[in-house]
Amino acid sequence: MTVPSWTDLNLGATLPAVMLAIGTTLLLLVDVFLPKERRNLTAWLAMGGLVVSFVLTLATFNQQTTALMDMFIGDTFSSFMNMIVLVAAALTILISIDYMNRTGSARGEFWSLLLLSTAGVMFMSSANDLVVIFVALELLSIPLYVMAAFRSNNAKSEESGMKYFVLGAFASAFFVYGAALVFGATGTTNLTEIFAAVSSISAEGGASLAYLLVGAGLIVVALGFKVAVVPFHMWTPDVYEGAPTPVTAFMSVGAKIGGFAALLRVLVSALPTLTAGQAPDPVWMNTVMIISGLTMIVGNFVAVSQTNLKRMLAYSSIAHAGYILMAVAAAADPAQADAAAKAALVYLLSYTFTNLGAFAVVAAVEKNDGTGTDITDLTGLARSRPILAAMMAVFMLSLTGIPLTAGFTGKWFIFQSSIDAGLFPLAIVGVLTSVVSAYYYVRIIVTMYLLDGAGDPAQGATRAVNLALYISLAGTLVLGLFPILATNLTQAVTLVASVAP
Template identity: 40%
Template structure:
């Protein structure tokens, strides 16, 4: 390994360097442009994102199919990282576009908002490419701290402040838990590098090794920390409060980009680092079981709690908790279909969810918050195009063909069924059945919004006038949501490519399938079936 940093290595992180530069300069531009000229900063940041997209494209064409490690194996540039970098950059660009008018209405137009989004994106990009627990942790914090500030951005709004303090304190707690897990892994494996850990873990978790219990506890702590970041039950309560209180563009950004970044990191750590701990020999529960239970509870809770919500922001928050559960299933299934499923799901989720949020943001106007379900009443008469867009986004979120949402869910469910038949694991089937049942619940609460838009008359006389930018973002998301559903092959190929780097971690031969030992009530049925087959 050459010592020092070579220019070649710097070239590998060119997109990140561009974002860093533009984020720092954005603060200067904000001062130079003067008060209330936040639009200039927005434009400046969009230019930076444009350059970063171009350089990511160049990196993709140069290193396609290969993996380059840089900075003493702290980061790696591979198809997986590049896939996510594209996703984050596009999500950030759309977020900036929909923020401009919103901040005008809120009278909080200033450049720091856009600079903070840029810094958050910087953290996300390193989260997708980090291959060391330390670099991953630092990038996670870079993203999280920027987002804490963004959540509390409306300084004079009590709800926004409340949301920020909740998110910050609980986030700090979860980071601490995760850091403890990282330190235990370092103690056991003598390295923070994911590939070193993955090599060490295989031996350390063999039967009779004293260190295996320590690693199990470390795994639980890591899983708890990551579950907080993706808002999985039981670490989800911050999500509805933070989503409701945050400025709506930030909510959109959190539910799309922050969630995707957390999943990028989650998947990388659990597959590249702890892959061998998917099943543990000698009757210990591996992460397949721990995350399987978490996913089952998350899907059930997220979807059922969403049915009682009257506020669209809270409703979409609970639905995003449910979606996190579906995404976890891809990891639990642990095969290539599942890995591909996570990526394609995140991709389509980005566009359908951003689209839905854009419609909500377009409803925000002087004097009307626009985030109660009632505010959507009779939208079809006021703004027919927006109502149709929203309908399609909701259908996609519910996973109904031919929208893109169906492709994501299809891959996840297929992965579970494959895993069930290959590993002869009946609880994978049970998870798939539960996931499908909960999709039916999801259709119900999305229908309440559709009903308000199309079947209920409104008494409010104020017109809905989306700006041209908002309209274009919604239209672009609409086209992509339909397009990905009708012609998914291009996006599937990219996802397959990105997921190719991950290995499949089957059950180790000597290990018996581990029965569940958790007290989670929703999985009682799964547990019984599991035990039943073990005895056969």
């Protein structure tokens, strides 16, 4: 093996993610030397790191290149994913600063963990190798385990971290085993080379094909766990409820971005020809369709009966994973692969703004001891905090998919791609479960506007949280009114060609 030269490494392409990782380690050092009363500075330094990475992402937005000896890929797809997760992390910082202080769980490490997890997502969206995906998966997950348990004096938070860790480790094991089997079948872990090998294995059949199928299945299970799809969703409600609200907010968005990036890369880029002799659709299409349908049904129906806001949003996030999975299923159709991937990207973007906004409202009404997150706690919010309530109403309508909000744009693109790919039953399940979802989202509006009550003072709505809310609101409305802004960014996304030799 030859020693790679600097040009082979092509470090320039990796700068957005690498700079963030380096910045994070520096941040850990800086934090130690900061006096205790100035710890908030760490948060703002972390924000600076995100901004630098964001600028680098923009600078390299339209690149189409590989780096680190073909293990890392820099293309529009990863740039777009990076952008979303950086925005999500920045909004999370805004939501967290005062929250962590007032709940007595402020520690400098929190910000480094958040950035590490963000870097994990970025590496994941750029991974062109199963090993890199695994490392990135761990980089994304391990900080999240710690963050979930960050409220150290709270049993629920500890339970949340523990549960997430045990089940997450289990899922990682699935991934490693799956990757090993795929390596056994194809002799490589590189996605490009896997793609090249799959067609012939698929045509020949035999033991190699069996390994490949089982391996791919295990990988789907592991990533399905990360993005919380049925039946791998059991951990979600408890973890979401117990974790500090800003962490839940980030988890509900960041982990999904990373998970879906990897899922799209593995399934659409590397395994589109895994037909097992039943051309033209790849074998994973039906599996993904079934999981998607189940996820939408279970997520939406169980969300109806929730009384806790965070649990409700947990099930709602499961349901939304189902909608995104619908696009993954549509991407199995080679003619629709790129359009479907773009739909998934736009959905993730609109979901990010909307969901972070909703969680910001939850963080605003939450009491210092972690209570106050029941749906009934929102009673009369329209009277005590009319603007806050109006924003929450917009977020709920957006999650429902009402036009003029980002949620509609996302759903529209997803449904369009699934209809173009001919997945009518799945699309019908999708729209019907949307009606179910309207019930529990609109119930939040009912509680805020139609029920009489004193209304929560929403003491947590500090300036930083309000800023996060306004940004989320702006994102939600702008994407609803001018979807062209999002489609312009995803225009160059070509998932299939980016890997195909």
